[in-house]
Amino acid sequence: MAQHQTHSHDEHESHGSLKSYVIGFVLSLILTAIPLIFVLNDIVEGTAANVVLLVTAVLQFVVQLFFFMHLKEEKKPRWNLMALILGLVIVLVIVIGSIWIMGNNEVYQ
Amino acid sequence: MSHNANHAVSHGHGHDHDHGHDGHHNMEALRQMGFWLFLITDCILFGTLFATYLVLHNNTAGGPTASELFEMPGVIAETFILLTSSFTSGLAVLCMHKGNKNGLIGWLIVTIILGASFVTLEISEFLTMIDEGAKISTSAFLSSFYTLVGTHGLHVSVGLVWMIALIVQIARRGITPVTTRKVNIISLYWHFLDVVWIFVFTIVYMMGVM
Structure with a gap:
């Protein structure tokens, strides 16, 4: 029981x-x-x-x-959470990096 | 030789896990985690499409702009429909864990109906836009718009087909460890699609009409 x-x-x-x-x-x-x-x-x-x-x-x-x-x-070790954080870091770098670089492109042309 | 050794080791490992009552459960949990990793990579795919859209959304090449094009009532309806379907797919999982097979299938059918209305609304929205001369080839803004929103719509459509197949399987085999894992996975997928839509709604539509 x-x-x-x-x-x-x-x-x-x-x-x-x-x-x-x-x-x-x-x-x-x-x-x-x-x-x-x-x-x-x-x-x-x-x-x-x-x-x-x-x-x-x-x-x-x-x-x-x-x-x-x-x-x-989720129980420890929290692999799902770690994978998610890694994914989010990559996404943020891609998105913010793209906006930053392409924004500069327009300024310098 | 070293490959052989590796194989032997991994085989031994797998054998260990398959031992006993928990073995099967661990394997299903591992498969579920594998799917989680796929969702993370899918997240990165959408990240690149969002980045493309954000960079190109002002390049309208003389064509229609976001604020001229988007019809908010339809989009708001789509948002609430998808949100509700995310909730009903969760209710399906709850029914499954109570062993309620009919409840599980019932909520999955409700989720499919909501998902299908979402896709229908989206397609009719696209067709209206194309009628107004806003084709995918009209401008960089529209190319990135159709690619981003269309990829999401395609994901939802694939999820619908998958869910129908899963209902057939549950009807035939009942709630087994395998179908349990599959329902858990598809509900994760569905919640994930809802999360992506929240950002489509916010970044593409709300910021577009502002």
């Missing part, structure tokens, strides 16, 4: 619960609604709008990772 309890507890930990999915979904909806309300109604403009957009997008990424993809519940 005790073993069964532990087993179901393990299952619960690594696959999330209905509660965590619902919380994740509601947070995602809110984080999608915020940029829509703020930007389409011109409450924020220019740089501030870009910041609102990017922050809500990144927060939503985090919500999906934690509530839907169960990254938080």
Whole structure:
């Protein structure tokens, strides 16, 4: 019986619960609604709008990772998390590097 | 010779893992991690497409610009549809872990319907744009736009076919360690596509119409 309890507890930990999915979904909806309300109604403009957009997008990424993809519940050693961080570093270098280099291209031509 | 030795070692290792009750589970967990690594590489693929779009999005070559072209109501609908389908694919996984086969298949079907409406909306959006003269060959902006958004749409379409095949397999074989791993993997894939769409929505559409 005790073993069964532990087993179901393990299952619960690594696959999330209905509660965590619902919380994740509601947070995602809110984080999608915020940029829509703020930007389409011109409450924020220019740089501030870009910041609102990017922050809500990144927060939503985090919500999906934690509530839907169960990254938080991964056991040590956290290979999945490490692989993800490596991937994100590569993506950021590619994206920011491209913008930087190509931006300079336009300046010097 | 050294290759042979390596082979023997790796074989011995695998044999070790296959021993006992946990062996099978470990193998499935390892396969799941392999899929995670694929998702990371896919992430890099989308990263390069985003970089291309960000560099080229002002080069409209006299053609239509982002703010002239994008129809936000359709895009907002697509966003909420995909978000909901990400949630329903999670509900499918929950049903699976409760051993509820019909619930699992039911939520997968709901996910497929939502995914199919997403793809339909996206295709009709593309067709409207092409009608307005915004073809992939019109400008660098549109080339990078169709490549980025189209690659995402293609991923969703592949996921739909995959999910249909998986439903057939679950209906025939039930919830086994293998189908469990496959459902876990496809739900990861689906959440990943939702994450990519959030950035498409933010960077391409929202920043485009701003």
